[in-house]
Amino acid sequence: MKAISHTRTWPLLPPLRRALFVALLCLAATTAASAQADNVTTESLMSMPGIIITITLLVIPLVAALFLVVVKANALFKNIQARKDTDEATCFAAYLKTLNEEQLEELNKHREHREYHLSGQELSGPFSPEDDKGLLSGINEQANIRFIEAKRHALKRPGIDPKLSRLILWFLGTATFWLVFGTSVGEYVGIKFVAPDADHLSWLSFGRLRPVHTNAVFWGWSSLAMLGLGYYVVPRVSNIQIHSLKAGWWTLVLINAAVVFGTISLMAGINNGGGEYREYIWPIQLLFGIGLIITLFNFLRTVAHRKTREIYVSNWYIIAAIMFTIVISLVAYIPYWQNGLGETVVQGYYMHQGVGMWFMLFTLGLVYYYLPQQLNKPIYSYSLGILAFWSQILFYTLIGSHHFVFSAIPWSLQTVAIVGSAGMAIPVISGTTNFLMTFKGSWHKVSGSYTLPFFLVGIIFYFTGSLQGTAEAFRSTNLIWHFTDFTVAHSHLTMYGIIAFFLWGGIYAIVPRLTGQEPPLITVGIHFWMAFVGMMFYTIPLMLGGTLRGLFWLEGGKAFIDSVVLMAPYWLWRAIGGSLMWTSHLIFAFNMYRMINPRKTVNINDTAIRQLNDGEYELVDFANEK
Amino acid sequence: MMEFFNNHKKLYLTALGLFVGLTILVAIMPAINNQNNNSPLPNAEALSEEAIQGKAVYVSNGCVACHTQQVRNIEMDKVWGRRPSIAADYADNHRTDFWRNTATLMGTERTGPDLANVGSRQPSAAWNLLHLYQPRAVVGQSIMPAYPWLFEEKDELEEGDVEITVPDEFRKGVKGKIVATEDAMHLVAYLQSLKQVDLPEAMPAPEFLYKRQPKNIADAAAGGGEDMGLDGAALYAANCQSCHQANGEGLKGAFPPLKGSPVVTDDNPELLINIVMNGYDPRPEYATMPAVGANSNLSAAEVAAIINHERTSWGNNARKVPVAEVQKIIDMLKQTAKK
Numbered sequence: 012m013k014a015i016s017h018t019r020t021w022p023l024l025p026p027l028r029r030a031l032f033v034a035l036l037c038l039a040a041t042t043a044a045s046a047q048a049d050n051v052t053t054e055s056l057m058s059m060p061g062i063i064i065t066i067t068l069l070v071i072p073l074v075a076a077l078f079l080v081v082v083k084a085n086a087l088f089k090n091i092q093a094r095k096d097t098d099e100a101t102c103f104a105a106y107l108k109t110l111n112e113e114q115l116e117e118l119n120k121h122r123e124h125r126e127y128h129l130s131g132q133e134l135s136g137p138f139s140p141e142d143d144k145g146l147l148s149g150i151n152e153q154a155n156i157r158f159i160e161a162k163r164h165a166l167k168r169p170g171i172d173p174k175l176s177r178l179i180l181w182f183l184g185t186a187t188f189w190l191v192f193g194t195s196v197g198e199y200v201g202i203k204f205v206a207p208d209a210d211h212l213s214w215l216s217f218g219r220l221r222p223v224h225t226n227a228v229f230w231g232w233s234s235l236a237m238l239g240l241g242y243y244v245v246p247r248v249s250n251i252q253i254h255s256l257k258a259g260w261w262t263l264v265l266i267n268a269a270v271v272f273g274t275i276s277l278m279a280g281i282n283n284g285g286g287e288y289r290e291y292i293w294p295i296q297l298l299f300g301i302g303l304i305i306t307l308f309n310f311l312r313t314v315a316h317r318k319t320r321e322i323y324v325s326n327w328y329i330i331a332a333i334m335f336t337i338v339i340s341l342v343a344y345i346p347y348w349q350n351g352l353g354e355t356v357v358q359g360y361y362m363h364q365g366v367g368m369w370f371m372l373f374t375l376g377l378v379y380y381y382l383p384q385q386l387n388k389p390i391y392s393y394s395l396g397i398l399a400f401w402s403q404i405l406f407y408t409l410i411g412s413h414h415f416v417f418s419a420i421p422w423s424l425q426t427v428a429i430v431g432s433a434g435m436a437i438p439v440i441s442g443t444t445n446f447l448m449t450f451k452g453s454w455h456k457v458s459g460s461y462t463l464p465f466f467l468v469g470i471i472f473y474f475t476g477s478l479q480g481t482a483e484a485f486r487s488t489n490l491i492w493h494f495t496d497f498t499v500a501h502s503h504l505t506m507y508g509i510i511a512f513f514l515w516g517g518i519y520a521i522v523p524r525l526t527g528q529e530p531p532l533i534t535v536g537i538h539f540w541m542a543f544v545g546m547m548f549y550t551i552p553l554m555l556g557g558t559l560r561g562l563f564w565l566e567g568g569k570a571f572i573d574s575v576v577l578m579a580p581y582w583l584w585r586a587i588g589g590s591l592m593w594t595s596h597l598i599f600a601f602n603m604y605r606m607i608n609p610r611k612t613v614n615i616n617d618t619a620i621r622q623l624n625d626g627e628y629e630l631v632d633f634a635n636e637k
Numbered sequence: 638m639m640e641f642f643n644n645h646k647k648l649y650l651t652a653l654g655l656f657v658g659l660t661i662l663v664a665i666m667p668a669i670n671n672q673n674n675n676s677p678l679p680n681a682e683a684l685s686e687e688a689i690q691g692k693a694v695y696v697s698n699g700c701v702a703c704h705t706q707q708v709r710n711i712e713m714d715k716v717w718g719r720r721p722s723i724a725a726d727y728a729d730n731h732r733t734d735f736w737r738n739t740a741t742l743m744g745t746e747r748t749g750p751d752l753a754n755v756g757s758r759q760p761s762a763a764w765n766l767l768h769l770y771q772p773r774a775v776v777g778q779s780i781m782p783a784y785p786w787l788f789e790e791k792d793e794l795e796e797g798d799v800e801i802t803v804p805d806e807f808r809k810g811v812k813g814k815i816v817a818t819e820d821a822m823h824l825v826a827y828l829q830s831l832k833q834v835d836l837p838e839a840m841p842a843p844e845f846l847y848k849r850q851p852k853n854i855a856d857a858a859a860g861g862g863e864d865m866g867l868d869g870a871a872l873y874a875a876n877c878q879s880c881h882q883a884n885g886e887g888l889k890g891a892f893p894p895l896k897g898s899p900v901v902t903d904d905n906p907e908l909l910i911n912i913v914m915n916g917y918d919p920r921p922e923y924a925t926m927p928a929v930g931a932n933s934n935l936s937a938a939e940v941a942a943i944i945n946h947e948r949t950s951w952g953n954n955a956r957k958v959p960v961a962e963v964q965k966i967i968d969m970l971k972q973t974a975k976k
Contacts, residue, residue: 207780208773217782218699280697284733284740292736314645321643331652338657346738348665351728353672354739360664368656397642404652408659414745417709417846419724424667490711490847494747565713567849570874571750576778 162461162532165523172252175242176525178259180607182239183518185267187603189231190511191596197224198593204582214278222290223277229288229365230299231270233510237373238262238306240517241329244380245310248325249317258309265302269295286343286358288365293344300340307333324396328376331400335368356420359428360411367407370506374513375399375442378466381517382449385462391448399438399445406434413484416493432484439477446470461535465516468543472508479504491565496578496585497557500550507546507592515542515599522606530602538598545591548584556581675728681834683729684827691827694820696733696740698784705744706753706831712845716875717751718833719934720842726753726834749781756832757932763891763924764880765825766799766817771807775888776879787821790814802890869946872939876929877947885951893923896951901944906958909944910966915974937964 110118200220203209213219246253253259273291276282282290289296310330314322343361383390390396409431412424447470450457457463479501483492492498515538523529556578563574641647677683684692695701708714710721730741759765767774770788772781790813794800799817808815817825836842874883881887885896895901900908911917914930930940941963948955 203782204780207782211783211785213698213784213786216698216784218702221699221702282696282699282737284738285696285699285701285742285744286738287745289738293738294736311645311649317645322645322648327648327652330649331656334649334653335656338653338660342660342664344738346732348668348672349739350672350731351675351739352724352741353668354730354741355727355743356668356671357664358741360660400652401655404655405659408656409663411664415743417711417714418707418743419722419727420671421667424663427663490713494705494745496748498746567713567716568868569871570878571716572776572778573874575748575780 161459162535163456163459165520165529171243171525174256175246175253178256178263179239179242180522180525181260181263182235182242183522184603184607185263186232186234186236186239186514187600189227189235189270191600193224193227193232194589194593194596196220196227198586198589200224201582201586201589205579205586213280219278219280222282222287223274225288226273226277226290227270228506229370230266230273230291233370233506233514234299235263235266236514236518237370237377238266240377240381240514240521241306241310241373243521244325244377245329246313248319248323248380249313250319251313251317254309254312254316258305262302262306262309265298265305269298269302272298284354286354287362289343289358289361296340296344300337303333303337303340307337323380324390324393324400325376325380327397327400328372328379331404332369332373332376335364335372339364339368352420355415355418356412356424359414359420362414363411364408366502366506367403367410370510371407372403374510375403377517378446378469378513381462381513381520382446382466385460385466385516385520386449386453386456388449388453391445391451395441395445399442402434402441403438406431406438410435410484413489416484416486416489429484429486432481435477435481439474439481443470443474446473461530461532461539462516462519464539465512465519468539469509469512469516472504472512476501476504476508491561492557493561495557495560496553496581497561500553500557503546503553504550507542508550512542515539518603522603526606526609528606528608528610530605534598534602534605538595538602541591541595541598545588545593545595548588548591550588552581552584552588671724675724677729678725678834679837681725681729682830684830687823687826688830689827690820691823691825691830692740693733694787694824695827696737696742701740701742701744703744703746703748703781705747705751706741707743708751708753708833710843710845711847712849713847714751715845718754720833720836721845722753722833723843752828752831754831754833756829759879760829760927760932761880761924762799762825762829763801765828766801766821767803767888767891768879769821769824770801770803770815774804774807775882777883784821787818787824788815789818791816802888804888867938867942869942870950872943873946876933876935876943880924880926885947885953890922891924893920895947896953898953901947902953902955904956906944906948906963907966909947910940910963911970913940913944914967914970937967940967 199209199215200217203217203220207217242253242259269291273295276292276295277290281292283292283296291299307330310326310333314326314330339361343357349357379390379396410428412420412428413432416425416429418425446466450467457467482488483497483501519530519535560574560578563569563577641651706722708718708720708722714721727741727743730739732739764775768776768781769784771783771785772779773783788801790811791798792813794814794816798814799822800814801817803811803815880892881895882892885894887894900912903909910930912926913935914928916926916928916931918925929935935943938960941958941960944963945957947953949957
């Protein structure tokens with residue numbers, strides 16, 4: 012199923028990604044083939060992915076053939092056109108022969124008029140130009156070999172209220188801290204797969220640190236960065252000041268407090284009971300919830316007093332995301348439906364809505380603002396945005412239980428979740444189309460911008476990552492991939508490939524506007540490539556290893572520990588990819604520092620005027636000195 | 638239509654209404670339904686006081702990150718339990734306390750083995766304690782974290798202390814005696830309590846789906862049924878290796894060697910089969926052997942494959958026992974047990 016979804020993505024992918032996917036598919040195909048050879052009896056089980064992979068492999072030459080047909084047809088068409096043109100030229104020549112002297116002279120005169128040019132010196136005369144006033148500046152006179160392509164600089168924009176700027180920078184600054192902290196923990200936890208005896212301290216044991224990692228990057232990094240960027244977008248598209256800055260500060264403090272206390276309590280062994288992403292006990296998650304309620308109120312008041320007639324689509328997504336997340340948290344923490352399997356049903360709902368309704372919905376809202384802003388053109392289609400919005404609510408809400416396929420929760424509920432997962436193709440395809448069509452005609456801008464590559468990667472993974480989720484939900488694929496590291500790869504493709512990349516794009520887009528300082532282009536480039544390549548090294552081995560492990564279990568008859576041994580090389584690759592990702596975050600933190608920390612540069616004019624006003628210096632009267 | 642989209646109250650209330658409505662349908666109602674319409678099976682035992690505290694240790698150390706507790710209704714999960722888990726198996730999970738939610742602990746990741754039935758599969762306290770202290774002491778390739786903080790070092794044993802015998806290479810300079818704390822004992826009590834309960838007679842077990850075709854049935858029949866084509870080494874690895882080790886040498890002071898063991902290589906396999914099926918505890922220097930065969934419902938063919946592997950590996954050189962003979966001995970053992 013996954014393979015088929017990938018073939019659809021090919022026309023949209025850049026060559027690098029295409030090559031990677033082909034490589035992955037080939038690997039998958041060979042392993043599937045060898046597994047089949049090993050064990051004929053599981054053929055009936057193997058037939059499903061086997062057939063799918065075979066079909067995909069057949070599609071590749073078909074696409075190539077189709078491409079060739081188009082090329083050939085094009086050549087034929089040109090040939091016919093050329094013959095037609097020759098005939099027409101012959102006719103024209105015959106016509107010219109029939110003309111008399113007078114008519115020919117007329118034609119010649121006409122040609123002279125058309126070919127007349129100015130000499131270029133009508134205004135300056137014979138003198139060479141001089142530039143005493145310095146009208147041209149910033150000319151690069153030394154033509155060095157340029158190792159780094161110069162990117163377009165951030166545009167100077169009308170000033171933002173410095174108080175709002177400060178709030179946003181605090182959101183983004185603390186988010187950066189949690190990114191570095193959370194992924195340091197993640198990196199360490201990943202290393203423990205390779206070196207389980209790295210330490211023997213209870214506070215640093217795997218089971219305690221894993222939720223520290225997930226919660227820190229969820230509620231610390233992603234949530235704070237989203238809210239920071241949201242505090243810029245919501246008032247801007249409403250064309251009004253934010254309703255209350257104070258409310259923003261309260262949200263900032265409460266959410267940071269929740270992550271600090273949550274981290275400490277998890278490491279101390281105090282958690283809510285093992286449901287993923289709701290490991291914080293309720294008094295701690297309540298701080299987060301109150302922070303959200305305050306910001307919801309703040310944003311709603313801002314939108315209510317907007318100066319524009321329509322509510323821009325960003326504000327649909329952002330405010331809906333906050334409302335829904337408050338509902339999700341209530342459902343997850345209210346105890347009246349949590350006994351027995353009730354807890355599991357709620358867990359499936361909660362963990363997936365947390366991802367889809369909080370991170371995804373909010374981030375999409377941000378993209379609907381920052382992407383057109385960076386491309387300097389309107390979003391391709393408002394209607395597609397609306398379709399994506401409502402279909403996301405309709406389908407995403409249903410899909411939580413797909414984390415418990417084949418478990419003891421009712422079969423019908425599992426089926427609903429699987430159907431909902433398939434329905435997710437609608438919002439994902441309409442969203443992706445909308446973003447890519449917005450890019451259309453502006454692709455040349457990508458190479459000259461340091462923000463657009465982040466958005467582009469985000470869009471690609473929005474498509475592939477989300478549809479991968481659909482493919483994983485089917486019963487036939489769940490059979491192989493559930494419980495394996497394939498899920499871990501998927502969650503990183505989405506939370507990292509989609510959310511983190513979009514957030515970085517947004518951060519690099521606005522922080523230079525808020526502070527007037529740009530990050531060094533080279534370190535932005537290093538950040539981008541290390542994060543991107545690192546993620547590929549992280550996810551592809553895990554997907555491959557996860558598939559092999561699932562097939563190993565499916566085949567049966569061997570000791571479980573052998574499936575642990577089988578994973579060892581893939582876990583090592585994951586640690587290597589993770590290290591690249593982690594290093595890129597340190598570089599991102601450095602970029603944040605360069606953007607935020609004021610650099611002392613002396614502006615001669617301003618300083619001179621200020622010193623004049625200070626009156627400390629005796630004025631020199633140039634006129635009388637002579 | 639655009640009028641509607643331009644009114645923030647109408648827009649947001651509609652979106653919220655749709656979301657809340659769907660939430661009630663797919664989350665709250667099914668959750669309440671499951672909570673109210675399932676009760677524990679009649680022969681299910683409630684967790685003991687120790688096991689409840691052990692569960693708290695399990696939750697607090699995040700064991701759920703790597704261990705599931707659910708036997709799915711697919712054939713590949715058959716190794717983890719006799720039947721698929723059903724809603725009733727989880728019905729006795731209630732809110733932990735004022736601060737903490739219910740812990741059903743079904744899990745979503747199977748980095749380590751499923752534990753839904755580990756109490757039947759691996760009931761040995763000695764094995765569990767050593768495994769908690771240092772997993773690699775019993776399973777060389779394990780990547781499970783070690784939990785030395787659940788143990789303490791003592792010079793003299795006090796009454797009621799449970800000492801664990803740790804191989805020298807894993808003692809890491811600990812000179813005294815390594816003694817399990819209450820937390821460790823509780824955790825082991827919890828693990829021992831994780832057993833699949835038999836369904837009442839009237840209640841048919843759900844089926845395992847996606848069945849495998851039995852391997853080489855025709856071959857096995859043709860081959861006179863000596864080992865039914867079963868892989869003795871794999872069965873040994875799955876059922877015996879965590880204690881007796883891959884090299885058959887066991888662990889000094891904990892699990893006896895099978896290599897060169899007179900019990901294993903005896904021409905009469907009766908005692909060996911009895912131990913495999915029903916457990917053994919005659920020697921104080923070694924841990925008690927659980928009834929591996931009976932707990933895991935091993936068939937005569939599987940037992941034959943296992944013991945023949947043991948009798949012919951690591952330099953052991955005893956005759957292979959045919960399945961029919963094993964079947965006869967198992968039947969006889971059942972008869973004597975009934976008497």
